[in-house]
Amino acid sequence: MPLTEPPSHRQPGSPAPTAIPGPAGLPLLGSLLDLRRDSLATFLDAQRAHGDVVRLQAGPPGLRSVFYAVFSPEGVQQILASQATTFRKDHPLYEEVRQSFGNGLLTSQDADYLRQRRLVQPLFTKRRVDGYAPAVTTEAATTVDRWRTAEDGTVDLVPEMNRLALRTVARILFGLDAEEAVAAIHRCAPVINAYVVQRAYVPVKIPRSWPTPANRTARAATDELNALCDRIVATRRAASGPADGAAPAQGDDLLALLAAAGNEQDGSLDAKEVREQVLIFLLAGHETTATSLAFTLHLLARHPEEQAAVREEIDRVLGERTPTAADLDRLPYLTQALKESMRLYPAAPVVSRRAVADTEIGGHRIPAGADVVVAPWVTHRNPALWEDPERFDPRRFAPEREAGRHRYAWFPFGGGPRACIGQHFSMLESVLALAMLLRAYELTAVDEQVPVAAGITLQATGPARVRLHPRTTAGAGAGE
Numbered sequence: 001m002p003l004t005e006p007p008s009h010r011q012p013g014s015p016a017p018t019a020i021p022g023p024a025g026l027p028l029l030g031s032l033l034d035l036r037r038d039s040l041a042t043f044l045d046a047q048r049a050h051g052d053v054v055r056l057q058a059g060p061p062g063l064r065s066v067f068y069a070v071f072s073p074e075g076v077q078q079i080l081a082s083q084a085t086t087f088r089k090d091h092p093l094y095e096e097v098r099q100s101f102g103n104g105l106l107t108s109q110d111a112d113y114l115r116q117r118r119l120v121q122p123l124f125t126k127r128r129v130d131g132y133a134p135a136v137t138t139e140a141a142t143t144v145d146r147w148r149t150a151e152d153g154t155v156d157l158v159p160e161m162n163r164l165a166l167r168t169v170a171r172i173l174f175g176l177d178a179e180e181a182v183a184a185i186h187r188c189a190p191v192i193n194a195y196v197v198q199r200a201y202v203p204v205k206i207p208r209s210w211p212t213p214a215n216r217t218a219r220a221a222t223d224e225l226n227a228l229c230d231r232i233v234a235t236r237r238a239a240s241g242p243a244d245g246a247a248p249a250q251g252d253d254l255l256a257l258l259a260a261a262g263n264e265q266d267g268s269l270d271a272k273e274v275r276e277q278v279l280i281f282l283l284a285g286h287e288t289t290a291t292s293l294a295f296t297l298h299l300l301a302r303h304p305e306e307q308a309a310v311r312e313e314i315d316r317v318l319g320e321r322t323p324t325a326a327d328l329d330r331l332p333y334l335t336q337a338l339k340e341s342m343r344l345y346p347a348a349p350v351v352s353r354r355a356v357a358d359t360e361i362g363g364h365r366i367p368a369g370a371d372v373v374v375a376p377w378v379t380h381r382n383p384a385l386w387e388d389p390e391r392f393d394p395r396r397f398a399p400e401r402e403a404g405r406h407r408y409a410w411f412p413f414g415g416g417p418r419a420c421i422g423q424h425f426s427m428l429e430s431v432l433a434l435a436m437l438l439r440a441y442e443l444t445a446v447d448e449q450v451p452v453a454a455g456i457t458l459q460a461t462g463p464a465r466v467r468l469h470p471r472t473t474a475g476a477g478a479g480e
Contacts, residue, residue: 156463339394349458352373
């Protein structure tokens with residue numbers, strides 16, 4: 001395949017695209033083993049050695065896959081925003097996600113996506129999101145209380161924040177207690193996550209219908225989550241409608257909107273589609289926020305001077321009262337610490353697309369049909385954009401410093417027309433929950449480093465334990 005772009009795709013007088021550099025890898029397998037062992041480190045090394053547009057190849061000859069990684073803010077903006085129609089969610093990863101989790105808002109495209117987004121958009125207006133604050137603080141207060149009985153005064157932030165975020169999203173989006181969902185999702189989601197990622201990047205896929213151990217394990221986990229979603233829908237409708245379930249659920253949560261959509265003339269949602277939306281929102285609606293919460297708390301536990309600065313702001317602004325949505329703008333340093341955590345540990349560390357037309361990015365031709373990734377994990381660590389990029393420094397996100405930075409130097413929520421619909425919700429939930437937890441406890445790190453890997457979202461592969469020191473000053477009664 002030639003690496004020079006047809007003249008019709010270039011501006012007159014612009015230089016011809018150049019060959020795209022990249023690691024050679026092993027003679028027989030290319031970069032396959034490196035990508036499987038640690039894809040995030042492989043992408044970082046590729047950027048540092050070869051620049052902001054890199055060609056990678058993986059797999060044996062004859063079955064080798066080739067894809068391109070783009071790391072510059074300008075290139076990311078092209079892919080996610082200015083030329084978003086050229087880069088679609090036809091990547092193998094999204095196809096595997098579709099097959100495991102259904103064609104919900106995360107994976108749908110074209111008319112399906114526009115219809116789904118229009119249906120759920122009312123849940124995420126600023127006014128509606130601000131109204132979710134009491135649900136957030138209720139669940140955060142429950143966590144504060146439960147931590148008082150933590151064994152040895154120590155908790156692992158990863159499962160704790162997953163529990164908090166899942167209970168919050170279930171309360172807000174489905175109007176129910178999430179205790180049953182917590183256990184099922186913690187048991188099943190990691191199994192499906194690993195299965196999806198493994199299948200997305202192998203050159204030859206064994207059909208899902210074959211009764212291999214991996215297929216059977218993943219199918220059992222998928223069936224359990226589907227059954228959970230069906231019970232959520234049935235429980236919600238039984239609580240809101242007549243005994244025979246003939247009428248849609250009443251209310252203004254997600255299930256009520258989805259049920260009402262069944263009466264629209266421009267395309268109703270059947271039971272399978274409702275289940276798929278519920279499953280995607282349960283998973284995507286809590287995993288990303290949980291990641292941000294866990295790593296923000298862990299970073300503050302490792303940096304006591306920053307934790308003290310954040311807590312001083314919390315005590316000064318809130319005193320002993322429960323925070324509200326209006327406090328989001330009154331806690332700027334806490335918000336900066338959250339954003340800095342999301343820079344170092346973006347919940348979606350790698351984002352995949354497929355080019356549907358030849359495109360020039362950074363002086364290089366990306367051919368039609370090519371798989372392309374952008375990686376917040378790498379762009380957020382580029383020393384040309386971030387001084388001493390591995391250092392935790394919330395001051396990077398002071399307003400004057402943010403104003404001078406490229407829009408896509410920091411993009412934990414993606415960007416363009418497929419930007420995360422729940423980003424304001426995630427920020428509100430994170431800031432309010434962090435304020436309540438940090439007001440009630442001082443944290444010291446037990447684990448200095450937390451190993452991570454790229455799955456569908458960023459996955460902690462080891463514990464993130466902290467020791468809790470209850471405070472006797474303002475905040476001990478945060479849940480009152």
